[in-house]
Amino acid sequence: MTELPTIPQINTHKNHILDPMKYFEFRLLRLCLVFFAVSLNVMSNQALAQLDTTKYALVGGLLIDGSGAEPVRNSIVLINGNRIEAVGTIGRLAVPEDYQLVSTEGMTLMPGLWDPHVHLLYSGHPDFSHWFATYSDQFANVTIPASAHQILMAGVTSVRDLAVNTRDIARVRQRIEEGELPGPTIYAAGAALMPIDVLQTMPHIIPIDNDRKAVNETKRLIADGMDFIKILGAVPESQNMVNAIVRTAHAAGIRVTAHGRNDDEIRVALIAGVDEIQHIGVDTPTFPEDILDLIEQRIASGIPLYWNPTVGMILNTDELAADPEWLDDPKNFLDLPADMELDIRQAIARANFNVQPRSASDTIKRKLQSLSERGVIMVFGSDEGSFGHPASESTWRELETWVFELGMSPLVAIKWATSDAAEYMGVGDEVGTITPGKLADIITVTGSPLRHFSTLREPAMVFKNGVRVR
Numbered sequence: 001m002t003e004l005p006t007i008p009q010i011n012t013h014k015n016h017i018l019d020p021m022k023y024f025e026f027r028l029l030r031l032c033l034v035f036f037a038v039s040l041n042v043m044s045n046q047a048l049a050q051l052d053t054t055k056y057a058l059v060g061g062l063l064i065d066g067s068g069a070e071p072v073r074n075s076i077v078l079i080n081g082n083r084i085e086a087v088g089t090i091g092r093l094a095v096p097e098d099y100q101l102v103s104t105e106g107m108t109l110m111p112g113l114w115d116p117h118v119h120l121l122y123s124g125h126p127d128f129s130h131w132f133a134t135y136s137d138q139f140a141n142v143t144i145p146a147s148a149h150q151i152l153m154a155g156v157t158s159v160r161d162l163a164v165n166t167r168d169i170a171r172v173r174q175r176i177e178e179g180e181l182p183g184p185t186i187y188a189a190g191a192a193l194m195p196i197d198v199l200q201t202m203p204h205i206i207p208i209d210n211d212r213k214a215v216n217e218t219k220r221l222i223a224d225g226m227d228f229i230k231i232l233g234a235v236p237e238s239q240n241m242v243n244a245i246v247r248t249a250h251a252a253g254i255r256v257t258a259h260g261r262n263d264d265e266i267r268v269a270l271i272a273g274v275d276e277i278q279h280i281g282v283d284t285p286t287f288p289e290d291i292l293d294l295i296e297q298r299i300a301s302g303i304p305l306y307w308n309p310t311v312g313m314i315l316n317t318d319e320l321a322a323d324p325e326w327l328d329d330p331k332n333f334l335d336l337p338a339d340m341e342l343d344i345r346q347a348i349a350r351a352n353f354n355v356q357p358r359s360a361s362d363t364i365k366r367k368l369q370s371l372s373e374r375g376v377i378m379v380f381g382s383d384e385g386s387f388g389h390p391a392s393e394s395t396w397r398e399l400e401t402w403v404f405e406l407g408m409s410p411l412v413a414i415k416w417a418t419s420d421a422a423e424y425m426g427v428g429d430e431v432g433t434i435t436p437g438k439l440a441d442i443i444t445v446t447g448s449p450l451r452h453f454s455t456l457r458e459p460a461m462v463f464k465n466g467v468r469v470r
């Protein structure tokens with residue numbers, strides 16, 4: 001029998017397990033701090049723009065706070081403006097009169113999910129060239145806003161977009177922050193830097209053909225407000241350019257993530273010192289020795305190495321091909337024009353899903369295990385928007401794959417896709433757990449995902465920054 005990988009249990013941020021009394025005291029302490037913070041009027045412009053004057057009391061449900069702590073029954077969560085004001089239990093925390101009571105009986109509350117690997121400009125269409133040739137002028141006003149709306153309705157309140165037209169994502173992000181469009185909080189890499197001379201026509205990719213351009217384009221992305229730098233398609237000949245990108249980004253305090261579907265990409269990325277690598281390829285059964293050596297050297301240096309495997313991209317293809325009923329679900333086409341919907345549905349129905357053999361699962365487990373053993377830290381992310389991965393479904397499908405196929409415990413999976421992701425993005429003090437003082441990004445699902453994880457596919461309620469959007 002294949003041993004299940006224990007990667008995320010080992011290599012995520014540390015668990016904060018507190019006993020119930022400590023837990024309660026901890027919350028009381030935080031509550032005092034919150035009042036102090038609010039009295040100082042410490043609020044960002046973004047928070048003010050989205051301030052909802054309704055005060056909510058979510059009463060009765062099972063609380064999974066996202067920290068990895070054991071769930072708490074009969075919970076009460078008070079939301080005041082855009083912040084979580086207090087967290088307690090029935091009989092121990094009073095609900096003030098002016099709060100709108102929302103029963104969460106029979107439900108589980110958890111922090112809004114994160115998807116740190118999305119592509120909001122796609123909508124699951126299998127033919128990238130066709131997508132860009134036909135719809136590029138509609139990314140900013142149609143496809144990115146539609147994906148943002150869809151993914152928010154799926155309970156994902158924060159995303160990181162890795163490869164998108166810089167100006168388009170900046171514009172949509174601003175409109176969401178101003179409350180003009182529904183959508184998650186967006187972190188973005190903008191256009192991906194591709195250090196070989198191809199794909200010039202795609203607006204979400206910046207071709208790089210010399211070191212000077214590598215430096216200048218990296219600086220430009222950072223000046224445009226991008227939160228990460230993404231490298232795509234590195235080859236051995238581009239090593240110096242990739243080195244220049246990483247040096248430039250790190251000098252500005254910005255992290256770099258690199259596509260790593262094949263060994264060449266991974267090798268170049270590790271030599272250059274990127275912070276994170278995406279994907280687990282199944283073309284080779286194991287990582288070659290020299291790559292494992294590079295990983296060991298990196299870990300020994302004390303600089304953490306992150307990996308975003310996106311296993312659903314590979315392991316879900318059989319389901320997507322064999323049970324295409326999901327293609328008829330209207331939520332996957334929310335806000336898209338009818339002709340675009342028809343185009344996507346027909347193209348997916350015609351497409352070859354490249355169904356992977358069962359051995360792909362073993363390969364992924366083996367590779368994850370070898371990364372885990374060496375101390376690599378896993379980052380959640382689904383590659384939303386890619387072929388067959390619509391915004392409404394991609395995130396929970398990826399999480400489900402980790403739970404059902406790779407043996408991750410549901411509680412760890414929820415922590416991984418909430419507080420760990422927020423910590424990784426450097427905003428763990430603001431979001432990622434249901435904790436007094438943090439922004440009120442909260443979802444509820446029917447029943448308990450600890451018993452029936454698939455309940456995550458259909459959130460009952462979604463609050464973003466204290467605003468109920470579902």
Ligand SMILES: [Zn+2]
Nearest residue numbers: 117119162383
């Ligand atoms: Zn991707």
